[in-house]
Amino acid sequence: MKNFKKYFPFYDKQSNLIYFDSSATSLKLKKVIEAEMKFLNENGSNPHAVDYKKGFEAFEIIKNARQLTQEFINAKKANEIIFTSGTTHSINLLANGLKKIIKKDDEILVTELEHSANLLPWIALANSIGAKIKKIKLNEDFTIDQEALKLQLSDKTKIVSFASVYNTVGAKNDVKLITKVIKEFNNNIIVHVDAAQSIGHTKNDVTDSNIDFMSWSFHKMYGPFGVGCLYGKYELLNQLEPLFYGGGMSLKIEENLIDYSLSSLPEKLEGGTPNISAIAGVIESIKFINSIGLDQIEEHELTLKDYFKIKVKENNLNDHITFYNLDTKSPIILFNVKGVNPQDITNFLDEKYNILVRGGANCARRIEGVIGTKIAIRASFGINNNKAEIDQFIEALKNTNSFLDVLF
Amino acid sequence: MIDINDDILLRKILMKHFTEPENSGLKNIANAIIKDAKSQTCADEMKIEILVENNIFKEINFEGTACAVATSSADIFFNLIKNKSLEDTKKIIYQYQNFLNTGDLSEIDLLEDLVVFKNINKQKNRILCANLAIEAINEIIE
Numbered sequence: 257m258k259n260f261k262k263y264f265p266f267y268d269k270q271s272n273l274i275y276f277d278s279s280a281t282s283l284k285l286k287k288v289i290e291a292e293m294k295f296l297n298e299n300g301s302n303p304h305a306v307d308y309k310k311g312f313e314a315f316e317i318i319k320n321a322r323q324l325t326q327e328f329i330n331a332k333k334a335n336e337i338i339f340t341s342g343t344t345h346s347i348n349l350l351a352n353g354l355k356k357i358i359k360k361d362d363e364i365l366v367t368e369l370e371h372s373a374n375l376l377p378w379i380a381l382a383n384s385i386g387a388k389i390k391k392i393k394l395n396e397d398f399t400i401d402q403e404a405l406k407l408q409l410s411d412k413t414k415i416v417s418f419a420s421v422y423n424t425v426g427a428k429n430d431v432k433l434i435t436k437v438i439k440e441f442n443n444n445i446i447v448h449v450d451a452a453q454s455i456g457h458t459k460n461d462v463t464d465s466n467i468d469f470m471s472w473s474f475h476k477m478y479g480p481f482g483v484g485c486l487y488g489k490y491e492l493l494n495q496l497e498p499l500f501y502g503g504g505m506s507l508k509i510e511e512n513l514i515d516y517s518l519s520s521l522p523e524k525l526e527g528g529t530p531n532i533s534a535i536a537g538v539i540e541s542i543k544f545i546n547s548i549g550l551d552q553i554e555e556h557e558l559t560l561k562d563y564f565k566i567k568v569k570e571n572n573l574n575d576h577i578t579f580y581n582l583d584t585k586s587p588i589i590l591f592n593v594k595g596v597n598p599q600d601i602t603n604f605l606d607e608k609y610n611i612l613v614r615g616g617a618n619c620a621r622r623i624e625g626v627i628g629t630k631i632a633i634r635a636s637f638g639i640n641n642n643k644a645e646i647d648q649f650i651e652a653l654k655n656t657n658s659f660l661d662v663l664f
Numbered sequence: 665m666i667d668i669n670d671d672i673l674l675r676k677i678l679m680k681h682f683t684e685p686e687n688s689g690l691k692n693i694a695n696a697i698i699k700d701a702k703s704q705t706c707a708d709e710m711k712i713e714i715l716v717e718n719n720i721f722k723e724i725n726f727e728g729t730a731c732a733v734a735t736s737s738a739d740i741f742f743n744l745i746k747n748k749s750l751e752d753t754k755k756i757i758y759q760y761q762n763f764l765n766t767g768d769l770s771e772i773d774l775l776e777d778l779v780v781f782k783n784i785n786k787q788k789n790r791i792l793c794a795n796l797a798i799e800a801i802n803e804i805i806e
Contacts, residue, residue: 597731599706603790616707631707631729660678660732663783663790664671 257559260639263478263544265289267640274611274645278476278638279423279588282456285478285544288537292480295536303532304504314532321535322522324542329470330461331487335521338493339530342484343452344373345499346471347417349486349525350448351377353496354415360386362414367392367400368622369422374450374471375622378417392418398427398584398626402437409441416447421454424623424634425581426588428454432465439466446492452476456638457557457586459550468492478638479541480534486525494521502527553639557587560637560646564589567650577653580627587637590627593656598633600659607662609652611635611645666779668769674780681736681777686743687725696723701738701800705792708734712800721745721753726797733781733790738797740777750805757802764791 261267264283266275275283295317303318305311318339326334340346358364364378368391382389393404400418416438421428435447448469451460456477462470469492473484488496498505498518505527509516518524545553565582568574580590593601598615605611613635617623624630635649667673690713701710710728714721724742741760745753759771760778767785784794 597708597729597735599708599731599793600733603731603787607787660675662787663678663733663781664675 257556257642259642260548260556261642263287264640272610274609274648275640276611276613276635276637276645276649278456278640279453279634279636280614281475281481282478282638283640284475284480285541287540287544288479291540292533292537295533300533302529304529317532317536317539318530321538321542324539325485328542328546329487330463332463333490336487336490336493338486338488338522338525339535340471340484340486341482341531342473342475343450343471344377344484346484346486347373347448347450348377349499350469350471350488350496351381352499353525354446355381355385356497357495358385358387358414361412362387363390363410363412364388365390365392365405365408365413365416365418367394367418367422368625369394369398369425369427370417370419370450370622371423371452373452374417374419378415387414388412392416394626398422398425398581400429400434402430402434405434406437406441409438409445411442413442413445416445417450418448419450419453420460421458421586423453424588424590424632425627426453426584426586426590426636427581428458428585431460431467435466454586456545456553457550458554462487474534474538474541477541477545480531480537482531483534483538490521493525496525498525498527500527504528548639556639557637557641558585560641560643561587561589563643564646564649567646571650571654573650573653576656580632589635590632591635592629592632593653593659596656596659598631601633601656604656604659604662605649605652608655608658609648611649611652665773666777668772668779668782674782677740677777678732678736678780681739682732685726685735685739687739688727690725690727691723693723693725697804699800699804701726701728701796703730703734703792703796705789706731708793708796710734710738710797710800712738712797714801714804716750716804719750721748721750724801730796731793733784733793734796737778737781737794740780741798741801744776744778745801753801754805757798757805760798761795764794 263285265286266283299310301310301314303314306315322334322337325337393401395401420431438445447467449467451470451472455472468489470487475481505519505523507517578592602615615633616631693715696713696715699712708730710726713725715723759774764784781794784790
């Protein structure tokens with residue numbers, strides 16, 4: 257198993273910490289941090305200020321990042337890539353942008369496992385125009401039930417929005433097949449994929465899967481905070497109403513202060529000065545993932561999960577711990593220690609074993625309907641992790657009956 | 665008086681209030697105030713039923729899902745302020761919150777079993793847990 261820790265300055269002064277929260281955000285690469293700093297130290301100008309060399313350099317950084325992003329997800333055109341502040345912004349931009357297209361009594365299909373960013377914007381959209389949200393049925397392994405989905409689709413269905421991988425149970429949907437089912441029923445139904453949880457771990461090919469829109473954040477691919485992406489097929493993307501109006505997106509405002517014309521894509525949907533220092537970091541995060549290869553990353557992470565599964569069995573951890581998703585194909589472990597609240601365990605793991613995991617609802621507020629509890633502990637792996645850390649984790653889980661030791 | 669250095673005893677007190685809280689279960693008391701205590705940072709949540717008569721806390725019950733620290737602190741605290749005036753409770757809250765933040769034990773008599781949280785000040789994220797129900801009562805007093 258390769259050691260990737262050297263790429264992450266996180267470990268430089270605290271090599272004892274075990275970071276198992278890549279689902280919330282991945283650790284940041286040295287090269288990403290350096291690229292952000294380099295831009296801030298040596299440039300810092302506005303990418304809209306192309307009149308002088310430094311401004312043009314900033315403009316070129318965005319162009320370069322957009323092209324790399326296009327290639328990364330295999331989009332057909334670079335102007336199908338809209339930079340946003342993150343997944344939440346992307347999905348709000350999309351949901352808001354579809355306001356004129358969605359009508360009263362239309363249906364929007366989602367699953368109960370979506371995190372808040374892929375639920376609230378749709379609920380708000382539906383409520384504002386009297387459309388309806390419908391839940392997509394799930395299989396026992398938490399993936400979308402394609403047969404049930406066929407029956408749920410109707411003439412009223414306008415949008416289907418789901419995660420490629422869920423941030424809690426980690427089930428991986430077959431995006432291509434699900435999209436095929438939807439498009440065969442009606443090619444005009446808009447398919448949106450929330451790739452926040454999968455983008456840094458597995459290939460998301462928008463052309464091959466034929467989806468219409470995709471959202472994610474770069475901070476989950478070892479990249480910078482504060483920048484994400486909305487991908488959309490050009491014709492559909494071009495129909496979206498902007499969420500923000502401002503600088504860099506308008507071509508002309510008439511003297512009557514009524515009429516205006518907007519720039520073409522992508523600027524049309526990118527009003528305001530972008531997070532340019534973060535976008536400089538985006539370039540390095542994509543280059544890094546490309547250099548390792550998503551297939552290698554996925555293999556590394558799934559090897560860790562398989563190893564964890566074996567160790568759970570060897571140590572009979574099932575006796576006092578409920579594991580909800582050991583068999584899903586993503587590097588996320590969701591569990592509860594019987595009779596103990598998650599936060600007591602996350603605190604114990606942190607204080608006694610330097611293991612950083614999350615407890616609680618993990619932003620997927622409707623998960624209760626799927627796993628029977630609304631709170632659980634989530635450990636999520638990245639390429640920065642190794643088997644020795646899993647061993648330490650297993651050791652900690654063997655000793656959870658001492659969880660109160662942290663207080664005395 | 666409780667021996668604050670007897671960690672085994674303190675641990676027992678905390679566990680008992682977590683696993684068998686004495687004030688658990690709402691009673692649908694007429695004229696009771698219902699207050700939701702919901703953490704902003706984690707999934708802990710409690711519904712608290714409070715009956716105040718003549719400025720005295722006559723009854724306090726709660727239910728919900730919360731960690732060991734939040735549950736036991738609520739249960740111990742409710743025992744402590746029952747039949748006490750709003751004014752006296754305010755003093756206890758002031759001392760308790762100071763104790764949570766700093767570990768200051770100068771008013772140990774006032775806090776009674778709440779001293780089980782003597783080390784919380786060293787783990788700042790758990791102060792929120794130990795304060796969850798107490799903050800809800802504080803809001804009612806204010």
